[in-house]
Amino acid sequence: MKAAIHRKYGTPDIVSIEDVPCPEPAGDEIQVQVVATSINDYDWGLISGRPLFIRLFLGLFRPRIQIAGCDIAGRVVKVGDQVTRWHAGDEVYGDLSGGRFGGFAETVCCKAHQVASKPAELSFEDAAGIPQAAVLAWQGLNSAGPLRDGLEILINGAGGGVGSYGLQLAKQHQVNVAGVDSGSKLAMMQELGFDQVIDYRQENFARLGQRWDLIVDTKTCYLPGAYCRALKPGGTYATVGGSLWKMLLILLTRPFYRLLTGKNLTVIALRQNLNLDEFSKLAVAGKLRTVTDGPYPFAELPQVLNYYLTAAHQGKIIIRIGQNADAS
Numbered sequence: 001m002k003a004a005i006h007r008k009y010g011t012p013d014i015v016s017i018e019d020v021p022c023p024e025p026a027g028d029e030i031q032v033q034v035v036a037t038s039i040n041d042y043d044w045g046l047i048s049g050r051p052l053f054i055r056l057f058l059g060l061f062r063p064r065i066q067i068a069g070c071d072i073a074g075r076v077v078k079v080g081d082q083v084t085r086w087h088a089g090d091e092v093y094g095d096l097s098g099g100r101f102g103g104f105a106e107t108v109c110c111k112a113h114q115v116a117s118k119p120a121e122l123s124f125e126d127a128a129g130i131p132q133a134a135v136l137a138w139q140g141l142n143s144a145g146p147l148r149d150g151l152e153i154l155i156n157g158a159g160g161g162v163g164s165y166g167l168q169l170a171k172q173h174q175v176n177v178a179g180v181d182s183g184s185k186l187a188m189m190q191e192l193g194f195d196q197v198i199d200y201r202q203e204n205f206a207r208l209g210q211r212w213d214l215i216v217d218t219k220t221c222y223l224p225g226a227y228c229r230a231l232k233p234g235g236t237y238a239t240v241g242g243s244l245w246k247m248l249l250i251l252l253t254r255p256f257y258r259l260l261t262g263k264n265l266t267v268i269a270l271r272q273n274l275n276l277d278e279f280s281k282l283a284v285a286g287k288l289r290t291v292t293d294g295p296y297p298f299a300e301l302p303q304v305l306n307y308y309l310t311a312a313h314q315g316k317i318i319i320r321i322g323q324n325a326d327a328s
Contacts, residue, residue: 003067003105004301009049012305017298020067023102023109027082030112032092034074035322036128036295037103038161039308041241043068046101047305051244069103070095073118073127074322083112091118095131098272104301106321116276121284129290129316132270133161134279136240137169139268140216144236149174152232154205157218158194159185161316162240164291166216167192172287178212180205188314192291206230214238220246224253228263236264291315 001022006015025031046068049055058064073093076086086092094115102108118127140162141147153170155163158179170177171193178196179189186197198205206226213235215227220242227237227250239247247267254265282288295318296304308317 001106002298003102004069004298005066006047006063006068007066008062009047009055012047012302012309015047015302015305017301020105022107025078025080025083025109027080028111029080029109030076030083030086030092030115031078031107031109032072032074032115033077033107033322034069034072034103034105035124035320036073037069037319037321038071038129038133039305039317039319040070040097040132040161042070042097042132043101043104044305044308065101067102067105067108069101069105069108070097071128071131071133072096072103072108072115073124074108077107079112085112086115091120091124092116093118093124093127093131094276095135095272097132097270104319104321106298114273116273116280119280119284122280124322125292125295125318125320126283126290128318129161129292130165130279130283130288131273131276133316134165134169134288135272135274135276136218136268136270137162137166137216138275138279139271140238140240141166141170141214143216143238143266143268144214144264147173147175151175151213152178152211153214153216154178154180154212154230155216155218156180156200156205156221157242158197159189159314160218160311161291162216162218163189164192164315165288167194168282168288172282178205178210182311184312185314188291211235216240218242220250222246224250224257224265227265228257228261231263234262236266238266238268240268240270290318292318294318295320 092115159181179194
């Protein structure tokens with residue numbers, strides 16, 4: 001089989017598409033023919049070895065995991081002798097970041113619980129975008145408790161995967177949602193349904209004088225005090241990614257800001273594959289769609305990783321791996 005291999009840490013140029021042995025499932029695993037995958041920050045962390053502390057878990061000098069790829073959608077080929085839920089031919093999708101990754105390959109083995117059933121109505125490409133980004137969006141939106149009508153919400157980094165899914169999940173309620181991203185993405189964001197769009201290159205949302213009940217952040221580009229200023233009394237700020245040291249600062253200072261301002265700052269830890277069955281129902285009902293950048297051919301993955309790093313993509317970057325990706 002072909003896989004995207006990185007034998008050392010570095011830039012996307014160190015990734016190469018090579019022939020490698022096909023993995024065989026252990027007793028509690030399934031073997032999946034990957035039809036489509038998407039790119040996430042977790043994947044770039046595996047390849048770059050940054051932030052540096054993750055090398056304590058991934059290998060100090062050389063990566064122990066040499067095939068990245070969190071989100072997959074594909075078909076079950078084989079099942080281990082302990083697996084009863086899945087059978088050959090089942091269509092599945094999920095986030096493999098809680099295990100050995102490996103989604104940037106034609107075939108991957110994973111634990112049976114790491115995937116959910118893919119509805120026939122949902123294409124492989126659309127399904128491949130959902131697992132990590134939609135889960136993070138849902139966790140951020142519900143970080144202060146279940147959403148309720150009337151909330152004023154802001155999503156920073158709204159033109160990517162988390163932001164596009166977050167808007168759609170939020171709009172299951174009667175809420176007002178503002179989105180912040182670069183000017184090139186604003187038209188897409190308006191079409192998707194954001195009530196207000198802000199070009200971060202032109203305006204600092206934390207200095208507009210507006211206040212929100214909930215801020216969901218994918219960038220963590222400001223200091224904690226700036227986020228507190230942008231929150232209404234009793235409001236919540238939740239970050240799902242971005243600057244590591246600023247996220248650590250938020251964790252360290254959140255008790256003080258809570259005591260002094262009554263506002264809540266929180267850092268979201270990903271819960272892999274949470275609520276995938278609910279997302280499937282929303283997708284089938286037409287209430288959750290993947291804003292797709294691509295799909296791009298597997299052979300172009302190194303170049304597409306470079307594109308991902310420019311942050312110019314809109315929605316989720318999708319990579320087509322299987323030969324019959326439209327047969328869903």
